[in-house]
Amino acid sequence: MLSNQKSREELGLKYYEQMIHRCFRCGYCKFTGDSIDINCPSYKKYKFESFSAGGRMWLIYGLMSNELEWSDHMSKILYACTTCGNCGENCKLLTRKFGSEFAVDIIELARAEAFKNGFCSEKAINFGNHTAKEHNPYLEKHEDRLSWLPDDFKNPEDPEIGYFVGCTSSYREKELARNTFEVLKKIGVKFAIFQEEWCCGSPLLRTGQRETAIIQARHNIDLFKNNNIKTIVTSCAGCYRTIKEDYSRIFYDEISEDKLPFEVLHISEYIKRLLDENKIEFKKKLNGKRKVTYHDPCHLGRHAGVYNEPREIIKRIPGIELVEMRKIKGDATCCGAGGGVKAGYSEWALEMATGRIEEALETGAEILITTCPFCEHNFTDAIKEHNHNIQIMDLVNLLKELL
Amino acid sequence: MNKEVIIKDLEEIVGKDFASNTAEDLFMYSQDPGASEPRPVDFVVMPRSVEEIQKIVKLANREKIPLIPMGGGLTLSGLVIPIKGGIVVDLKRMDQILEINELSRYALIEPGVSTGKLISYLNELYPDLQPAIPDAPPSATVVGNALIHGSGYLSQKYGNHGDMINGIEVVLPNGEICKLGSCSISDYWFSRGPIPDLVGLFISSFGTMGIITKLSYKLYPKPKMRDVVFGMCRDPNNIPNLVYKITYTDLAEDLLLSKTDKPDYVKDLILVMVFITGDSEEELESKRKMIKRLYRKNGAQFMNMPERTLKGLLQKPQFAAAAADFRKGGGFEYVGSFMPLEMIPEASKRAAEISYKYDIIPTQAIRIIGKGHCVMFAPTFAFNRADPLDRKNARDALDETNKLVLELGGIPWKSEFEGQKLIVEKMDPNYKNLLKTIRNILDPNGIMNPGNWEVS
CATH class of the missing domain: 3.40.462.10 (FAD-linked oxidases, C-terminal domain)
Known part of the structure; x- marks a missing residue:
């Protein structure tokens, strides 16, 4: 606990008031681990110091100490960031003391202040308001959330796991939802899917709309608790990060001794576990030898440390050769979709996705695999724009054919 | 000073995205991690080419507004925080490694190349070569460090990092481009002599003599x-x-x-x-x-x-x-x-x-x-x-x-300007006069990082 015994949610940015000025602005946060490349998407794009994580720390401190005021430009600086976490990953000074999540956390809490002060974008406010009513940021109806689900599916009475589908898979990347459903069926696990599932809250947390996010989160926690769900499996890296990391921090912070009352697994962790326990196996193989590469989604990788599970699964697939990109794991280039950037800066998001696809093409891979529908969505948009000769695929979509 | 005119002119030179006078961007350039008090900045600009720098220098002469060239901004002693306001010229967009001469062991680089970038580049492509670097984060620039008489890695064996400069290209305070060292005669940037060595004039002068746009930096054998x-x-x-x-x-x-x-x-x-x-x-x-x-x-x-x-x-x-x-x-x-x-x-x-x-x-x-x-x-x-x-x-x-x-x-x-005053006080009067004379000739409008090395 940095500040005092009040909760982090209650304190907001003040939670960090005794440490935020300790950023020396040494600049490690801008780079990859080996310093060869600028890996902060925002600094790479805008170049001014203010658009680096260190710059943001200084500006936020300027706001907290009343040396600066809220403005449109301040808002742009705070929101033109994918919150990819490269800064926390490479900060050598404060991460050592406060954990790598501090930088993104501070930026998100500052966005909450921006929202309160009327400096959140209209687009974000619109999807926030819609989520409050219809529980998804895609301006869709809640009643259509499970429109992809076969009519004859019924939740078992004693489910072993709950599949948290998430808004992107429910409304935009329905193939992932269907295929995760199929994979879970093939595995033979008793799983539940809830029409009452609401948005995990990620887009709202990332854009500073915490109050609505917390309502969504509380509903979901109650839903899982009331249905006696002990393990949640997500196929979305964003939902995974939010439920596992944000729900824990918001509702079960350092003051509370309670822990999140269920286990949260990304589908890649779940499958890897079952493969290790010899409970499942690959029954089919791909035609011919396929060269693939893997993109670490920020929310699964840097934010949650899940780097190896997807790779281990890919390596075990018969007929697949995994070739790595130049920048992987903690140094992975952000796809550009996160942190509200896809909604707020769509052209820039495509630029970043294109950059990452070019890194994938350098490997000679035919398929770029990811484990996040939001990354997949952004990559797919970029491919449509530039006609790159590479296929984008979620790991689950590949597994569906092989189990 | 008409700020609206100047920002428009700067935007025209470098593009709208790379000139700013917003309170937030200026806040960052008004202070560094050292103990100096923040000082006001009027504009920040990020040129990408020598030609753009020439145009910025000409604008500064026209408007009689100070220019403060900046590399990594990590001197800690406020050397790139304007003393008399003005335009901070942030050179980090000029970050190309132009040439590595493996046999003559030098790197020809632009002023925005970071130490991290040069080390990693050499590790990958020229694993037998290494540069001298400061005890500073990898975002420190090679050129900035060399130009402040830096020291650090390899200093015992090969001297201070200012001595490792083979030659420079500089935009002088009148906007002209000047090459100093062997590069003024030859295609090779391998040495400062054997001609009158004017490179020294630009080392530890803290941007008061011009804006360095290229620099040849010695490389050394890397032991196993x-x-x-x-x-x-x-x-x-x-x-x-x-x-x-x-x-x-x-x-x-x-x-x-x-x-x-x-x-x-x-x-x-x-x-x-x-x-x-x-x-x-x-x-x-x-x-x-x-x-x-x-x-x-x-x-x-x-x-x-x-x-x-x-x-x-x-x-x-x-x-x-x-x-x-x-x-x-x-x-x-x-x-x-x-x-x-x-x-x-x-x-x-x-x-x-x-x-x-x-x-x-x-x-x-x-x-x-x-x-x-x-x-x-x-x-x-x-x-x-x-x-x-x-x-x-x-x-x-x-x-x-x-x-x-x-x-x-x-x-x-690399002393903050209060420290520079103490040094100047103790300096031999004829050295001071020479310094003043050279500066007046090179920079009659006093646009280059004024307040530093001021001789009354």
Whole structure:
């Protein structure tokens, strides 16, 4: 606990008031681990110091100490960031003391202040308001959330796991939802899917709309608790990060001794576990030898440390050769979709996705695999724009054919 | 000054995205992590080409507005915070490594190339070559460091980093481009001579003479193996002779000393670190033995250090920024000073007294430059950025230490402008006159980082 015994949610940015000025602005946060490349998407794009994580720390401190005021430009600086976490990953000074999540956390809490002060974008406010009513940021109806689900599916009475589908898979990347459903069926696990599932809250947390996010989160926690769900499996890296990391921090912070009352697994962790326990196996193989590469989604990788599970699964697939990109794991280039950037800066998001696809093409891979529908969505948009000769695929979509 | 006209002109030169006068962008350029008070900035601009810089210089002459060239912005002593307002010219977009000459061992680079980038580039493509780099984060620029007479890695063996400049291309204060060194005659940027050496005029001049747009920097053979032989010395009076003897042998790649009074058990000890290199373990072992013998014979003793410490020291660059948080406050500055070796014992003792006077735990770093021809003596002062009084306290300690350094025959290094005034006060009058004359000729409108090296 940095500040005092009040909760982090209650304190907001003040939670960090005794440490935020300790950023020396040494600049490690801008780079990859080996310093060869600028890996902060925002600094790479805008170049001014203010658009680096260190710059943001200084500006936020300027706001907290009343040396600066809220403005449109301040808002742009705070929101033109994918919150990819490269800064926390490479900060050598404060991460050592406060954990790598501090930088993104501070930026998100500052966005909450921006929202309160009327400096959140209209687009974000619109999807926030819609989520409050219809529980998804895609301006869709809640009643259509499970429109992809076969009519004859019924939740078992004693489910072993709950599949948290998430808004992107429910409304935009329905193939992932269907295929995760199929994979879970093939595995033979008793799983539940809830029409009452609401948005995990990620887009709202990332854009500073915490109050609505917390309502969504509380509903979901109650839903899982009331249905006696002990393990949640997500196929979305964003939902995974939010439920596992944000729900824990918001509702079960350092003051509370309670822990999140269920286990949260990304589908890649779940499958890897079952493969290790010899409970499942690959029954089919791909035609011919396929060269693939893997993109670490920020929310699964840097934010949650899940780097190896997807790779281990890919390596075990018969007929697949995994070739790595130049920048992987903690140094992975952000796809550009996160942190509200896809909604707020769509052209820039495509630029970043294109950059990452070019890194994938350098490997000679035919398929770029990811484990996040939001990354997949952004990559797919970029491919449509530039006609790159590479296929984008979620790991689950590949597994569906092989189990 | 019509700010609306100037920002429009700047936007026209570099593009709308790379010129700014918003409060937030200027806030970042109005201060650095050192103890200087923030000072106002009017504009920041990020050119991408020499031609753009020429146009910015012409604009500055037309408007009589100061220009402050900036690299990584990590000098800590406010050298790129305008003293009289003006346009900060942030050069980080000019970040191309233009040429590596493997045989003549130099890198021709633009001013925005970071030390991290150059090291990684060489590691990947020229693994037998290495540059000298400062004890600064990898975002420090190679050119910025060389131009402030930097020191750090390889300084013992090859001298200060300013001496490693083979030549420069500079946009002069009148907007003309000038090449200095062999590049003014030849396609090869391999040497500063044998012609009158004007490059020196641009080193440690803190942007007052022009904007450097290309620089040729010497590269050195990279040994296969490195190690550090640690020693400790209880009597500071033994240090000059010990350093003299070690540098005499040519064994040390680098030679560093450090002293801190916390924790208590290290008080009154000076830690000696001799960096050695070799192509084999046998060679390293032989050097270890010789260094240990030198320790024994010259008032020091060998000591073992934890693997973690060794690993940290062998990093390139070393992670020195940790010192910035000694007072849990993210602020840090030091009086790096060029000193004659023989003055180190007295300087160390008296600088520690100054630290105590200002309630700062004495922490000093001493780096040998060029086989002991010069020593970089650095009493450090961490402070809490959130506490204006603590910042002022550090500034007062810096000021008193600057005076001590000058009294003992040393010269404060990359000194903040208050320190520069102290240096100028002590400077030979004819040197001052020459400096003033040259500046007036080169920069009649006084646009280049005015307030620095001002001679009345």
